[in-house]
Amino acid sequence: MHETDMTKALILTVRDWWEAQPERPQISQIHLTVGQFTCVEPASLQFAFEVQTQNSFLQGAKLVIRETPLIAFCHRCQQEYQPEIGIQYACPTCSSPMEDIRSGRELKIERIEYEQFNYMS
């Protein structure tokens, strides 16, 4: 359900950007990075996005979600490993606890693709 809130936050941020563009371009794609070690479910986010952008300036825009895996760094082994979410988080080699998360916590709007009339060409 919090995907609704996340989507609201997403739309507000994109709207701020859009309103600052003199041309008010047609946005075709929004690229997000969503870490696997967050509370966000990409499918729910897609659904909420479709519902909330109907009849808005984002009508027809596509949400492209890149998921990043949970990657931790074990200081004892001096190497990265991928914890198995839901099963085991400690280092599979030496059982040290997961302390240093290198990837998987991201919730980011990376970039926007938009169409615009180009006078130059």
Next chain:
Amino acid sequence: MHQTFDAALGIDLLHANQAGADHNRTHFDEWGITCFNVMSSPGAGKTALLERTLAGLTPDLKIAVIEGDMTTELDADRLRRYNVPVIAINTGRSCHLDAKMVAGGIHRLAHEYNPTEFDLVLVENVGNLVCPAEFEVGEHVKVALLSVTEGEDKPLKYPVMFQEADCLLITKMDLAPHLDVDLNQIIANVRQMNPHVTIIPVSAKTGEGLSEWFDWVRTEVGQLAGMQSLVVGH
């Protein structure tokens, strides 16, 4: 002709909430208040713990409660019996408190009372193991509750909250003898992802573990108050 362009944003989706949380934390720091965000699944015993905490720590500590997990107005009344301000937040159908909702609560607190009189604000979050951990409300300390009836695997299944908690209270310990629950397994599961968390098994019913919890609260409040007075220069 129409061309496709690209604009790099690189903005955190939770940016607005984070800014709101910082706003709240600045208030707390100015007022010399420590804020605890108390989180758990529904029914793990947050309100029962808060009742015991108010009974055990007031009036030595001046406490106010921000109640975001109201099933009925009865919950707030249960807490008001301890003569502390209880600010009820209407969360609508939201599955977590966000910084803006809590801002409304603390502005009300500041309007109705002298906020500098308080030492501790306890925020009872919406009962949910998933997202309250993701939406900071301006707290200094995250407290997670897990009742013994919920099973050893919950920390593995809902890791974000347990990974971020500063203190984990394993609640309803009085029920443990009646269940097939392995306390050491719960602790090991949490330590896999959060080795430094303080873990205290408690029972709001029998009082087990509560003095250890009270000591922990006093220490946290004392340490933070020391830092706040250095920064603000009171």
